[in-house]
Amino acid sequence: MPIIQHHANLIQDCQELNQFLSACKQTLSEKRPSKIVSISWEAKSIDPLAVLDKICHPGEIHFYGEKAKQGEAIAAFGTAIKLKISGNNRFFQVQQFIESCLTNTTAIGALDLPFSGPHFFCNFTFFDEDNHRDSPFPSAMVFLPKWQISRQKNRCIIISNILVNRNLNIEKTCENTWQKYQEINLTKSFKISHLHDYKFALETQDVTDKRNFNLSVLSALELIQQEQISKIVLAHAIDVKAPRPFNLIGSLNNLRQKYPDCHVFSLSNGKGKNFIGASPERLIKIQNQELETDALAGSAPRGKTLIEDAYFAEKLLTSQKDRSEHEIVSNFIVQRLSNLGLNPQKLPIPSLLKLSNIQHLWTPIVGKIPISIHPLEILAELHPTPAVAGDPRDIALQQIRRYENFNRSVYAAPLGWIDHQGNSEFIVGIRSALIESDRARLWAGAGIVAGSDPEKELAEIQLKLQALLKALT
Numbered sequence: 001m002p003i004i005q006h007h008a009n010l011i012q013d014c015q016e017l018n019q020f021l022s023a024c025k026q027t028l029s030e031k032r033p034s035k036i037v038s039i040s041w042e043a044k045s046i047d048p049l050a051v052l053d054k055i056c057h058p059g060e061i062h063f064y065g066e067k068a069k070q071g072e073a074i075a076a077f078g079t080a081i082k083l084k085i086s087g088n089n090r091f092f093q094v095q096q097f098i099e100s101c102l103t104n105t106t107a108i109g110a111l112d113l114p115f116s117g118p119h120f121f122c123n124f125t126f127f128d129e130d131n132h133r134d135s136p137f138p139s140a141m142v143f144l145p146k147w148q149i150s151r152q153k154n155r156c157i158i159i160s161n162i163l164v165n166r167n168l169n170i171e172k173t174c175e176n177t178w179q180k181y182q183e184i185n186l187t188k189s190f191k192i193s194h195l196h197d198y199k200f201a202l203e204t205q206d207v208t209d210k211r212n213f214n215l216s217v218l219s220a221l222e223l224i225q226q227e228q229i230s231k232i233v234l235a236h237a238i239d240v241k242a243p244r245p246f247n248l249i250g251s252l253n254n255l256r257q258k259y260p261d262c263h264v265f266s267l268s269n270g271k272g273k274n275f276i277g278a279s280p281e282r283l284i285k286i287q288n289q290e291l292e293t294d295a296l297a298g299s300a301p302r303g304k305t306l307i308e309d310a311y312f313a314e315k316l317l318t319s320q321k322d323r324s325e326h327e328i329v330s331n332f333i334v335q336r337l338s339n340l341g342l343n344p345q346k347l348p349i350p351s352l353l354k355l356s357n358i359q360h361l362w363t364p365i366v367g368k369i370p371i372s373i374h375p376l377e378i379l380a381e382l383h384p385t386p387a388v389a390g391d392p393r394d395i396a397l398q399q400i401r402r403y404e405n406f407n408r409s410v411y412a413a414p415l416g417w418i419d420h421q422g423n424s425e426f427i428v429g430i431r432s433a434l435i436e437s438d439r440a441r442l443w444a445g446a447g448i449v450a451g452s453d454p455e456k457e458l459a460e461i462q463l464k465l466q467a468l469l470k471a472l473t
């Protein structure tokens with residue numbers, strides 16, 4: 001990570017902001033025609049979702065992430081600087097962009113708190129190349145937001161990132177920035193807590209005929225029997241129409257309350273399309289050079305009673321089919337991290353991750369990351385894991401393109417952030433929907449291995465889809 005300039009003093013009013021930005025502007029030169037300034041203020045308790053609701057315009061790009069159980073939430077919107085790219089070098093290009101931005105960044109203010117300092121928000125599509133005409137998101141996008149509001153337990157941070165160049169109107173920028181900072185601070189009084197009711201009937205339609213899904217599973221099972229592949233993850237999509245536009249904030253609020261163990265997310269392309277969901281799958285978390293990643297594969301429903309739940313759990317833990325589906329993922333992750341020279345550690349037996357509607361086999365994998373390895377190098381090595389693609393990966397990817405008659409776009413792809421110190425968190429965008437006004441497309445998938453039953457796989461997918469459908473409002 002490049003070292004960025006730090007200033008500990010805090011900007012306390014509009015005039016101080018003016019002085020600071022003017023001083024920055026004066027340091028610009030032909031060689032360095034622009035500079036990024038990142039100001040972090042500590043704030044009283046704020047709900048970042050309320051800020052997304054009250055302050056962010058629908059026409060702005062945004063990122064929202066929350067893990068309710070850990071008391072963590074982050075909302076980022078507007079763009080100080082951004083990059084959109086395509087092609088299979090996309091992870092490296094994003095890395096280079098972030099590194100070059102950071103060498104040109106001055107961070108000021110409360111920099112020793114969780115989520116302080118500049119954060120870059122990134123999202124990718126599932127496939128390297130996503131050339132569909134109507135693709136809502138490019139193959140890779142990274143942005144440094146104009147505003148970032150985050151909460152960890154009761155500590156909140158407001159961050160303003162400003163691109164300073166020769167054309168910057170300092171007077172106007174300071175006025176706007178200070179006004180917005182105060183507006184954000186005022187959202188302290190807004191609390192979104194009640195569950196939004198699901199009051200209207202939705203029309204739903206399968207994107208792939210259920211019969212065709214069954215045929216694809218049977219065909220995939222033949223490939224498995226011929227030993228061309230050992231696993232493939234096949235997705236199913238449904239299109240939904242509501243009698244009125246979906247309520248983004250209400251839906252996110254429902255998701256965070258119903259799935260406090262999941263990573264609830266929203267990503268807006270700034271053109272009316274929002275990708276939202278509640279994903280149980282964390283691809284990487286890096287904090288102080290400690291890496292945590294999850295192997296998650298193998299599923300069973302939750303029981304209606306404690307006894308039934310324990311029965312499903314036991315059946316899942318001892319199922320040969322689910323254990324091998326899971327092991328393909330955990331072995332892949334360990335292998336890929338070892339390729340990078342890391343020494344990943346995992347327990348020999350998976351445990352259970354119990355969500356409100358479903359339970360999964362789960363193996364956390366941890367390791368120490370040397371400073372020389374960038375989070376995006378790890379991401380490039382891991383994505384897509386066999387939890388969302390298959391094994392061997394290249395053949396599985398070819399077959400997914402052949403079997404699925406829809407674009408995966410950002411479904412099952414990484415989205416997350418990287419900060420100025422190399423800390424990072426990326427999740428996998430599963431159990432997700434792309435929403436535009438009164439329409440939504442929902443995706444969910446299931447891993448197919450030897451012993452899979454097409455009916456059961458479809459039932460598992462329906463369970464995953466229903467969870468999201470019921471949260472939409």
Ligand SMILES: C=C(O[C@H]1C=CC=C(C(=O)O)[C@@H]1O)C(=O)O
Pocket residue numbers: 233281296297298299360386387388412430431443444445446447464
């Ligand atoms: C691909 C999905 O789930 C994956 C993650 C966990 C468990 C899975 C399974 O048991 O099939 C899938 O591999 C999805 O929900 O869309």
